[in-house]
Amino acid sequence: MKNTILKSILGVGLLFSVTSCSDFGDMNVSPNSPANPNTASLLTGVLRNVGSTSTNIMPALYAQQFGDVTYIEESRYKTVQVDYNALYTGPLSNLQYIIKLNTDEATKSTAAANGSNANQIATARILKAYFLQYITDRWGDIPYSEALKGVDNFSPAFDTQQAIYNDLFKELKEAQSQFDAGKTVVGDILLSGNVTKWKKFANSLRLIAALRLSKVDPAKGKTEFAAALADGVIAANADNIKYTYLSEANNEHPLYNNYITTNRKDYAVSSTFVNTLVKLKDPRLPAMAEKNINGEYRGVPYGVFPVTWKAQDVSLAAPSMRQQNSSVNVITYAQVLLAQAEAAALGWTSGNAKDLYEAAIKASLEQWGVYNEADYKAYIAQPDVAFTSAKAIEQISVQRWIALFYQGSEAWAEWRRTGFPVLTPAANPLNGGKDIPRRMAYPATESNLNKTNYNAVVTRQGKDDQYTRVWWDK
Template identity: 40%
Template sequence: MKNRFLKLTLIFAAAVSCFTACETSDFADINANPNEPNEPVVGSLLANAESAVDAYLGATTPNLYVQYLSNGQYDEESRYQTLNWDTNYWYGILNDLQRIIDLNTNEETKASVAAGNASNNNQIAVATILRVYLFHGMTDRWGYLPYSEALSGLNTQYPKYDSQEAIYNGLLAELDMALNMIEGGAGPNGDYLFDSNMARWEKFGQTLKMVMALRLSAANPTLGAQKFNEALGNTISSNAENFVYPYLAEETNDNPWEDRFLAPSFRRDYLVSDVFVNELIGSGDGSNPEDPRLPQMAEPAFNSGTFVGAPYGKSNSATDDYSFISEDIIFNQTAPLYMFTYSEVLFARAEAAELGWTSEDAATLYEEAIMASMDQWGVAEDAAMAYVAANSYNGLESIGYEKWVALYMQGYEAWAEWRRMKAMGYEKELTAPDDLLSNATGIPNRQGYSATAPSLNEANYNAAVDAQGPDNLDTVLWIFE
């Protein structure tokens, strides 16, 4: 009996202990995965956002818009087949950057996200500068976009589309704020673009500001001149400072052009266009082109051993008859793609001087810009000087042509600058193919919103189209009017 009582007592005590423990347990943790952090790692958010720069720089279509390239057998891309372009991916990236900014400004999280990382100010500055860079590229593609009410989650499920003018004004204000926030010390974790070097981020922001300012030359030259002069003297000052996307010699992080021509795609779809090749041959011939950059930018055709451009807007299935992009790009996993270059800055300064925005000498800057482009492409100095001597400065039309050449393979940047200079009246003249798709009537002036945009945010989409113009490839954006 005594033993039985003892056993019952122990069982009761165990039950009480169990129920007591259950009362104090936190069942909210029952579905928590111990291998996944509950708070986002800001370094991972930044690294993911920076990876989007690759998608922007490596895009094929804008290089066809400005006729650097021609298609091989399948010519639809050079005839503007694609009307609708997805914005959702880019807003996902912008949300990552906004999350970094929010975590660094929220009083409950700012201390923890700065621990073992850059200062709150430097994290905010980097996220904001990259946000401006990406948003700037977006509005130059689509025009009106959700901006002031975007990135607020469920608080604003149907954000309005802001005008391009409002977006430019907002982005320039954001950029100034970010540049003023930069302080001493290291940059944030996860930054593989500029290795957490805040001096590089500051120079990148100032260069971006100069480029954005010049983009206003037709739409708002007063503001453009003001912002241009604020950036003048603070931008990159040599080819050693060019801003590039750093690729690696591995399949998951290598140059996208190499992926197209070798693994995993193994396709030979992209040839150098006859428009570009013929211009650079100039007064020379297919063996000895006038412009010494052509042998650095392209390969001689396999069958003839000379430089031959593929007819633009045509099906070119006999690919060995034509020149391909330089093997230094298409067969090189680590070949860089350029965000901004010293030659672009010099051409911008030359144009600003000619427009009366600065007191610099346009002719001198023009020559320096060509020399910088030659050096960027590995041309010998004597050959570069001979070309400059034979192609002296002759006003804004000279800049329009030479800048088009210098921006080779910088697709979206080249397309934006070509449209801007077209609005100014001194672009390199280009002619669209005869047989166009997507109801285009000429070289695209913009890209259409995603096919789901009308149904996802109908009222605001319709308001944007009413204000900006039809959602097609022909509507001219405010910045390029």
């Protein structure tokens, strides 16, 4: 991590440096190196990472929403060490810089051209929390309180996931309260500076994070869940947080890039996922999967080697969700309703778990564009779908797994937390283990360049492999 962070700092320094000469006026001032960094451009650059974070394919493979088509490796867990340095040196460093520019007396007035200082800081804090929760959910204990210090600390210690979660609750709560009535934020390609939507985003993130504590610290989870709900969460599909790609090669949908631009077709909908939806006669199947060359829904066999099929033989992701400029879901109304249904089933709230569960299914069908009342009523009346208190957590979890299609990181996290749906590991894993991974191993830069802190976290958290569980995964 040390070398990567140093390069990033040097790069930022070069980007914002200005060369001038008094004898020649502005002749030597580069128009590409502004004296005053543009916080709007920095924010736009950060937000371009949201789509890829939400749709990262490796967790979707672990959750068995997708499977490999040709190279049967990642569904057999070949990659053990996964790098997170780019998130620290990219979006997180830029968010920290946005906060700095809007805080320092020397720069805050200039920065305010792109939105009130408070609104920019609040937006940046929410996004920092979003990325950091994504990292800690995948790796466990991570550099947090000592991270993003630049030259002041090239070897940050690792915070416990429990401490990180406690601080994330604080950051999200404070940030959603920090917005003011000043100028809206410029450069916001996610929510167009809409303060109400940013607040709902922050509070919904808190809600989901609180539920992560259901087994490890239910008392804390219950308190934080109630507080987030009271502050106002996503309350309709119109509130859904989505990242929309563009009809141009530099910012196109990842599946469009894989299926069309590069013509690789590396991933298809897994047999696990397709078979579940077929069994349940799920109306969402056509919106999620494409029929194969024979006009059938056939998921790619999960983690099976050797390959006896071609891409044309299996169901790729549905065309409607993988156009060049398609949107991807970050957090949705159905997801929030399912969280509320589970909280009610756990006794955390006074809500009606059955009503919330059925409302979540309806919201998901509407979100995927397949809702009609007759199909909906028939669907929720099926024995495997009809709500029963005795199987509430399992039923809610299975519906969440379906609703979170192509939100792989969330689907994997919720599967680890609940154990549902019941998934069978790949037959012959390539990582030396036998089970589905529970975390990612740290990048090699930590053991090479941050060895003292790396050794400390391994001693505390456990072996740095894919099977040491993160704090909330009990």
